[in-house]
Amino acid sequence: MTAAALPHTASETKAAQPARWNDYIALLKPRVMSLVVFTGATGLVAADRPISPILAAIAILCIAVGAGAAGALNMAFDSDIDALMRRTKNRPVPQGRIARGDAAFFGGTLSLFSVTLMWMAGGDLAAALLAFTIAFYAGVYTVWLKRSTPQNIVIGGLAGALPPVIGWAAAAHAVPLNAWLLCAIIFMWTPPHFWALSLYIKGDYEAAGVPMMPVAKGAKSTRLQILIYSLILAPLGFLPVLTHLGGALYAACAAGGGAAFVILAWRLYRSNAGDHEERPTGLYDSKAEGRPARDLFAFSLLYLTALFAALLIEHGLGALL
Amino acid sequence: MTGFNESPEAAKARSRRNIAMALGLAGFVILIFVVTLVRLGGNVAHRAF
Structure with missing residues (x-):
């Protein structure tokens, strides 16, 4: 039986356990987020364009929250296979502390917040790139590529590679x-x-x-x-x-x-x-x-x-x- | 209330989540306000008289 065929019951059967606030932090994949923030901030600084420090900080926050939102959507969809791997089995969704629907709602809401705020702070191009990155990671990599091809992380790697471009776009409103x-x-x-x-x-x-x-x-x-x-x-x-x-x-x-x-x-x-x-x-x-x-x-x-x-x-x- | 049996621990966790959600929403509103101020401030400073 393949993992894809497994029913998503792990969270439903244990959903009575209360979620703690740090479970929601775990949904954001903080370790991945830190690398994304670092490369996004580098893109923003390397653009060498004058930008208000407040807008720059908010743009980086948007990249961080957007990455976290994509992580939450990923965990919502992947709870069945996460439960089978030692590296991921203690995540809040396979452990049943957060229901899949709640994780998806959390990720979706944060996506909306981050893209809206990026649109205001960093402009159309940065917001569009951020929205594309979230959709690509959650929709293309997680839902499709990860379970279907050994090239999953090659193509899906684009989502992880885009943050410096988003940071650059937020500062320069262009991507050279x-x-x-x-x-x-x-x-x-x-x-x-x-x-x-x-x-x-x-x-x-x-x-x-x-x-x-x-x-x-x-x-x-x-x-x-x-x-x-x-x-x-x-x-x-x-x-x-x-x-x-x-x-x-x-x-x-x-x-x-x-x-x-x-x-x-x-x-x-x-x-x-x-x-x-x-x-x-x-x-x-x-x-x-x-x-x-x-x-x-x-x-x-x-x-x-x-x-x-x-x-x-x-x-x-x-x-x- | 009937049909809603919640343990004290679950009620406490739910209460904390609600507070975190309220703080998150308030933070979002404040950030929107700050961005508006920064953007508007810049435009006002560079307006043509």
Whole structure:
């Protein structure tokens, strides 16, 4: 029986338990939200356009709330498969503390609030991009792609890649090539990041019937694809230097980080990570075989953070000095 | 009230959720007000006399 065929009864059967306020915070996926806020704020600052600090703060808040709303809609729809995976089974909907309908209503309301407020603070283009991002994540990725194709996180990664474009649009009311370059970097970063993770928790995805790449095509094919994406990502990460978006600090992060990324991806490719069943208890918990996958997963977070932090420092300090 | 058996714990949780919802709505209204002020303030400052 596939996960998609499972009835959504987990929440209904346990719905008598009262929801706490922090369950609603958990619906917003705060960890994902923090990365989205960071990249969105970088896009807003890198646009180098004068914007009221109050409007800038509200635009970033809208990106955060919009991302949280998409997370809540995702949890409302995915409660059946979340209940089957160790990483997600303690979420409030599969635990029955929040009913699926309530989570969907919460996500829908926050979507409306965030897009309306973005329209007022950041303009038409930023609001339209935010609405598209929420709809794409909740409607296209969650409802359709996630359960139907191993390319789910490749195509669905667009939703996670758009926040810097939204931030840029909120500040400049336009999205030039450099904004799309930031989007492209996150887009190409997403597959190696998620596939590295899914290599050592593939048992969870298998149990839930989610066709993640290691489950659908095998660990060897996934390791090769991670290497290919990494080989494209490293030079792509350096492109903002050539378009004068990134300065010396960014160039150093992109060159050093890109090289390290490829080395780790090569090590992963040469390893046996994902070949055998592994059921870690935490995101960074892995046995020896899965260690190269865990290392790339952890480093990928550091790499993206370093690139965007460099831009934030260069453009943020540039504006202050 | 009949037909609505709620434990004290559930009632307390519901009350807290309602307060959080009220604060959220109030925050949204205040943000709309602030954005309006900032936008209007800028336009007033740059108006043609």
